[in-house]
Amino acid sequence: MTDRDPDPAGGRLTVDPDARDGRYHRQSLITWWEQPRLARATVLVVGAGALGNELVKSCVLMGVGTVVVVDLDVVEDSNLSRCIFFRSSDEGRPKAAVVAREAAALNPDVTVVGVVGDVRSTVGLGIVADVDLVLGGVDNREARLHVGQACWKTGTPYVDGAIEGLQGVVRAFVPPDGPCYECTMNERDHQLVAARRSCALLSHEELITGKVPTTATTAAVIAGIQVQEGIKLLHGIAADDTLAGRGFAFNGLTHDSYVVSYPRREQCLSHDHYDPARTSPVAGDASFAELLALGRGALGREDVTLETELDVAIAIDCGSCGTRAPLLRPLHELRPADVRCPACGRDATPQLRHRIGPDDDELLARRPGDLGLPPGDAITVRHGLDRWHLMLDGGRPPIERLRAVAA
Ligand SMILES: [Zn+2]
Ligand SMILES: [Zn+2]
Structure with missing residues (x-):
């Protein structure tokens, strides 16, 4: 991307007489x-x-x-x-x-x-x-x-x-x-x-x-x-x-x-960068238990947690009747019907997560796709400030990964 002369045209539009004819x-x-x-x-x-x-x-x-x-x-x-x-x-x-x-x-x-x-x-x-x-x-x-x-x-x-x-x-x-x-x-x-x-x-x-x-x-x-x-x-x-x-x-x-x-705001919360050297490809259909094991290997320690890119609702809790109903759907996809209590019909509260740890038994057997996470997403393994990024379906060209969702 940056191996060009700083200003190859010298600020002017010039022509290359040797350019061949054709569509371009x-x-x-x-x-x-x-x-x-x-x-x-x-x-x-x-x-x-x-x-x-x-x-x-x-x-x-x-x-x-x-x-x-x-x-x-x-x-x-x-x-x-x-x-x-x-x-x-x-x-x-x-x-x-x-x-x-x-x-x-x-x-x-x-x-x-x-x-x-x-x-x-x-x-x-x-x-x-x-x-x-x-x-x-x-x-x-x-x-x-x-x-x-x-x-x-x-x-x-x-x-x-x-x-x-x-x-x-x-x-x-x-x-x-x-x-x-x-x-x-x-x-x-x-x-x-x-x-x-x-x-x-x-x-x-x-x-x-x-x-x-x-x-x-x-x-x-x-x-x-x-x-x-x-x-x-x-x-x-x-x-x-x-x-x-x-x-x-x-x-x-x-x-x-x-x-x-525009000025760069140093306190801005959107400057997170994932170091490509701390990234590895993983199969897109790995379970969270398998991802946790891979993450332990990547960081070289046992006490790690997984983080998803999106907030995901894993259940709804009804404040009116106390019912808890499972639900696996990203926050941005929730619709009114998703948060209606199946027992009493009132609005319930979605329980949102973006961390999955070794104690989350009900989630460890699931795969990222089960939670509605998109193909090719990243799962971040964390211990404190130490991070590693597992790229789902990594190693395959993006177009191939998009085939699953392509029109
Ligand atoms: Zn910013
Ligand atoms: Zn209810």
């Missing part, structure tokens, strides 16, 4: 352009809405070798004015599947994989670690925060986009230096994320409130800048020439645009 000829005329870098790259696009359609379109046209697009929604008629890959006949079909199908037809050189589901439920940390770049096209801070933290833990560059009306912003976060996504959040952002978390028991439909005005043109501008920044990052262009740690704000009404630098 015109872009390859840019002297620093290396098409093989793009052909080797895997880019994860989170969201298949207005931004996601444009993000995938540009990646595929430019010859990014593998594009994975993840989204949990289905196509609605209100998407049709902003999404190049959707037709009215696609209504009701999963957005990610439609985008993958249509985008693949644009360029036979590119593999496009559609993953239907919430990114938290479908894309494990090990998959984020294995992709070269994440492009964000989501509409809420909670998803950005999750993706931003996963990227920081794994050292994966993250270029986020946001649009509203004729305005938009592109921000790039390049670990381990500089600010992360959470560093850019203000007090109000934190309040909104907390509010959404406390509303985790609302249905997905109920959360889609306050629809934001967006247009195809703003989506194209912002997604275009995102992919352009991503391409620069994939080429290892000098940080000063990218948006790393900065934001590009665009106002289409007044044609104002400017770049803002």
Whole structure:
């Protein structure tokens, strides 16, 4: 990533007269352009809405070798004015599947994989670690925060986009230096994320409130800048020439645009990084008992605990009638029906966990997938501050691991 001249184009757009003709000829005329870098790259696009359609379109046209697009929604008629890959006949079909199908037809050189589901439920940390770049096209801070933290833990560059009306912003976060996504959040952002978390028991439909005005043109501008920044990052262009740690704000009404630098907040809670040297691949179907044994071996001691990336509800406790009922589901997937007491019908309290120890008999026979953890996720083994990360299904290409959840 960083073995490039700091400013290979000398700040100017110059042409390479020896570039061969062909599909990528015109872009390859840019002297620093290396098409093989793009052909080797895997880019994860989170969201298949207005931004996601444009993000995938540009990646595929430019010859990014593998594009994975993840989204949990289905196509609605209100998407049709902003999404190049959707037709009215696609209504009701999963957005990610439609985008993958249509985008693949644009360029036979590119593999496009559609993953239907919430990114938290479908894309494990090990998959984020294995992709070269994440492009964000989501509409809420909670998803950005999750993706931003996963990227920081794994050292994966993250270029986020946001649009509203004729305005938009592109921000790039390049670990381990500089600010992360959470560093850019203000007090109000934190309040909104907390509010959404406390509303985790609302249905997905109920959360889609306050629809934001967006247009195809703003989506194209912002997604275009995102992919352009991503391409620069994939080429290892000098940080000063990218948006790393900065934001590009665009106002289409007044044609104002400017770049803002974000400070890195040292007290930020999202700067955790998983040392690749303290990581090992494990079978995706290992039980927690087996993972515990592997973890003991990795840390060389007996008293270790396992930590999951997600908070998981392992039971509900009814405060009204005292009933306890087992439940295995990540917090973000809980719906009102999941926390209804089976005995008295009143709302019960989910018992949340992200640690599993040797005394958790009821969980040790389970596998990460039984708890609703995504394929390719990480299980961290801990003793005090000493950690080791077991990457589920590690050693297999991310695309293979995604087959289980691909559309
Ligand atoms: Zn931060
Ligand atoms: Zn009850």
